Amino acid sequence: MPRPIRIDFVSDISCPWCIIGLRGLEIALERLGDAVEADIHFQPFELNPAMAPEGENIVEHIGRKYGATPEQSAANRATIRERAASLGFTMAMTDTSRIYNSFDAHRLLHWAGIEGRQAALKHALFDSYFTNGEDISDHAVLIAAAARAGLDTDEAKAILTSDRYAAEVREAERLWQGRGIQSVPAIVIDNRYLISGGQPPESFEQALRQIAAEPVQA
Secondary structure, three states, X not given: OOEEEEEEEEXXXXXXXXXXXXXXXXXXXXXXXXXXEEEEEEEEOOOOOOOOOOXXXXXXXXXXXXXXXXXXXXXXXXXXXXXXXXXXXXXXXXXXXXXOOOHHHHHHHHHHHHHOOXXXXXXXXXXXXXXXXXXXXXXXXXXXXXXXXXXXXXXXXXXXXXXXXXXXXXXXXHHHHHOOOOOOOEEEEOOOEEXXXXXXXXXXXXXXXXXXXXXXXX
């Protein structure tokens, strides 16, 4: 009988290590087969909550925020691109790419969770941003991603043109920050175990096998 496991995946759409971590987790779960039955919930985290509507050039942003030179930024992107490719994801960011505000994307993800399409929308948004270089704060981009995820586009538009789920997203952000999450991806398993960063599938698989072998908590 599969071991039920709850996984809270705390992440941001604009975080490249988050898609790397997600693919690592998904591949690990595929390898585990029937050993576990994972219930994944995507939780919101904003790396840049004060980002202006027009966004910011990625090289300028990384330089200002972390002190990285353009050469260091390019080298980091190359590393990320190779890691993503090894996991079957195309990362197409360049030195002209931009960082955008992701709050509305998180509002749509909250709704997608209610509709049972959260994972599909998460992947669609990662594709929009990292593979296609689209502005994930643009409502047309978000609605198109919702369509690819099998969600109702009229409802998506209605949500985006209102403040629906804004309070819920803010509350969830405060909750996870209050639990000590300061960087992403942060993968919390059964509300007890934390796996941080874009780990490879082997690391996730080992951790999940160990957890699955433990008695289920009442």
